[in-house]
Amino acid sequence: MAPTLAAAASSDWFETQGGRVRLVVLPERADGTIPALLDVQLKPGWKTYWRDPGQSGIPPSISFSPASGLALQTMRFPVPKQFDDGYSRYAGYDQSVALPLTLRRDGSAPDGSKVSASIFLGVCKDICIPVQAELTVDLQASATAGSQDEAVVAVAEAALPEAPSPDFAVSDARWSADGKSISVTFTAPARRSDKPPQVFVSGPEGFQFGSGAAPERIGDAYRVDVPLLHKPKSASLSGAAILFTVESGGRSMETPLAID
Template identity: 75%
Template sequence: MRSTLFVLAVMAPTLAAGASSDWIQTEGGRVRLVVLPEQADGEIPALLDVHLEAGWKTYWRDPGQSGIPPSVSIPNASGLVLESMRFPVPKHFDDGYSRYTGYDQSVAFPLTLRRKGSAAGSDEVTASIFLGMCKDICIPVQAELTVDLKAAAMAGSGDATVLAAAKAGLPEPPSPDFNIREARWDADGKSLSVTFIAPPQQSDKPPQVFVSGPEGFQFGAGAIPQRVGDAYRVDVPLLHKPKSSGLTGAPILFTAESGDRSMETALAID
């Protein structure tokens, strides 16, 4: 995304009664952390809730040629670990200067927290977050969001509804009519070719695909799948990877959207 100004918004920790942090207000939107009661298996469901003002965007886990991927980290002293951060299906954008991947409406990222071993840890959870909000300017938003875990244990149905809605918007796992047939790197390792089957389209618009890799990997945005028999094939360029990283065994996630359905899976690459 073309940017004419960069402003860093840095906020101190905030603590709110209830199961969510205070909202952090910044130009372009606001952000909060929501935490739900600990489950019987030790999982602590949580949510990074991002509200965008009209005309503003934020980014997916692999923004493409520009942008800041959202990140969340939990300090070791809390006695908690962040096991996962999930992303709903994004959109491809092209502003004439670069292609990038993200969201142009408010978005929520489900998180899974868990206590480390049998350690009781703190009665609070503080998450350090970093993300970008962009319009004519880009605002890198850096903040610490704190929630009282005792209050989270008594979280109301409203917080659970917000998290349930966010999870309902996540891609589904592979199924017989929506899955991967083949994935392989090209000979020079600069492009990833994926053949997949997808449910019937309701229009002439082809499925949308999104690829992300481990830290330091960056894939091109906006590759268009081509029909090949009863399946689709898409070639996604690998724009960058760390010199120290190999392709063999690299964890690559493939996300596809077809009609009103979406699917996400780790690739087993030949």
């Protein structure tokens, strides 16, 4: 990142049939992290996918060119919705979505003026369209961006699931004996309607979980069994980094699962 960068900088919008997408990059923070954003704006009636869509779909991905001198540390997602198109169930979004990114320098020598990234995602209406694009942020043009894009990033970060709290947390998680599903017991805030808590599970690259599992009420808590649809043959269930995401009562929470 250029040392003089003092405001957000944004790529041009990449236009596609179902909407448009851009990359926003903010100044480097004191801890060495660089906040950024993948901004996906959808046209009415179009959808895009969560990080683990389930039975079908293309999860968003982004990688940075070596010349940028940056690497992706995290891509975070607001809680998605569950969809059923009659053929498959999947998790995603039916409105525009902004995905906060955390970047770090990767040790290579950047050119100091531009950040280039390759993005790949899917958008769907009657058909699904793969979207592949190269997005470039000119850091020297940051004077034309600034506070408006910084506010967009702040709003996107505020929309992310909260951390566990006494009334919203996982109390137990374990694999089934055959390793084909994961059972999670959790507490959640009171519901505002008859809609049960919505649960989503995601794992490392190559893991794929089913969506749409219905939690069962057990006393003051809930229990849900989520099927594991696929994992790499070489991957071990022991120690696998699994994320549990749940929405209930107008709130959402996300936490890693501690499973022996």
